[in-house]
Amino acid sequence: MTFQTIMSILLAGLGMTAKIFVITLAGSLPLGIVIALARMSKFKILSWPAKFYISFLRGTPLMLQLMAIMFGPYYLFHLELGTNWKFVACCIGFILNYAAYFAEIYRSGIQSIPKGQHEAAAVLGYSKSQTFFLIVLPQVIKRILPAMGNEIITLVKDTSLAFVLGIAEMFTQAKAIAAREVSMLPYAITALIYWICCLLIEWLLSLGEKKMAYYHD
Numbered sequence: 001m002t003f004q005t006i007m008s009i010l011l012a013g014l015g016m017t018a019k020i021f022v023i024t025l026a027g028s029l030p031l032g033i034v035i036a037l038a039r040m041s042k043f044k045i046l047s048w049p050a051k052f053y054i055s056f057l058r059g060t061p062l063m064l065q066l067m068a069i070m071f072g073p074y075y076l077f078h079l080e081l082g083t084n085w086k087f088v089a090c091c092i093g094f095i096l097n098y099a100a101y102f103a104e105i106y107r108s109g110i111q112s113i114p115k116g117q118h119e120a121a122a123v124l125g126y127s128k129s130q131t132f133f134l135i136v137l138p139q140v141i142k143r144i145l146p147a148m149g150n151e152i153i154t155l156v157k158d159t160s161l162a163f164v165l166g167i168a169e170m171f172t173q174a175k176a177i178a179a180r181e182v183s184m185l186p187y188a189i190t191a192l193i194y195w196i197c198c199l200l201i202e203w204l205l206s207l208g209e210k211k212m213a214y215y216h217d
Contacts, residue, residue, distance in 0.1 A: 001181055009177060010189060013170035017159045020090060020169060024155060027095035032102030039107055050103070057100035063161050066093040070165050086165045098155060105147045109140035142212040149205040153198050170194075 038050035057065070070089040073079040081088075113136050121131040160171035174190040177183075 001177065006177055006181075006186055006189065009173050010170055010186065010193065013168060013173035014193060016162075016167060016169040017156075017171075020094060020159045020162055020167075021155060023091045024094040024098055024159075025152070027091070028098035028102055031095065031099040032106055035099055035103035036106035036110065039103060040110065054100045054103055057097050058104075062093065062097050062158060063164055065097055066090060066161060066164055069093045069096075087167060090162050090165050090167055094155070094158070098151065101151050102148070105144050105151065106140065108147075109144040110136065112143055113139055138212070142209070145205060145209050145212065149202065152205070153201055156197050156201065157194060 035050050035053060038046040039054065041047045041050075066089065069092050070086060073081055073085075117135060117139075118131055121135050126134070159169055162169045163172040163175070166172075170190055170193065174186040177186040
C-alpha cells in the first residue's frame with residue numbers, strides 16, 4: 001500500500017473524526033450551561049439530579065457509556081434501531097459525557113463572578129436573564145477558556161473511542177491499515193495528524209482569549 005493510499009484512507013477517517021468532534025461540541029456546550037444552572041439551583045428537584053448526572057458521567061468510563069447507549073435499547077427494550085444508530089449513539093454518548101465536564105467548568109466560572117455585579121445590574125434595571133447573558137456570561141467565558149481548551153483538546157483524542165462501536169474514524173482506519181501492512185507507519189501518521197489538529201485548536205483558542213481580553217477581572 002503506497003503512502004498516498006494510506007493518507008487518503010486516514011484523511012477519510014479524519015472526516016468522520018471531525019464530524020463527531022463538531023457534533024459533540026455543538027451539543028455539549030449549550031447542554032453544559034443548562035446542567036450547570038440546574039446544579040446551582042436552590043431547588044433540590046433540579047440540583048440533585050444535576051449533581052448525580054455530573055458525578056455519574058464523570059465517574060464512569062466514556063467507553064462503557066458509549067456501549068450502554070449503543071446496546072441498551074436492544075437489551076432493555078428489544079428495539080431494532082437500524083444501521084445508522086451506532087453513529088447516533090456515538091454522538092449522544094459524547095455529548096452527554098462532555099456536557100458533564102463543561103457543566104462543572106461553567107459552574108466554577110459563574111460562581112467566580114462577584115455578587116456585587118449582580119446587585120449593580122439590578123440597580124441599573126437589568127433583568128436576571130439580561131444580567132446573565134450580557135454581563136456575567138462574557139466574563140465567565142473569558143475565565144473558563146483555558147479549562148475549556150483542555151477539554152476540547154481532550155475531545156479531539158477521545159474521538160478515537162468511537163472504534164468500540166465500529167465507526168470508521170481515523171484511529172480505526174489506522175488500526176486496520178497497520179494490521180494489514182504490519183507497519184507502525186499508519187499510527188505515526190495518525191499521531192501527527194492528531195497533533196496538528198490540537199495545535200490548530202490551541203491557536204484558535206489563543207485568538208479567542210485575546211479577543212476576550214477587554215473583560216478585566
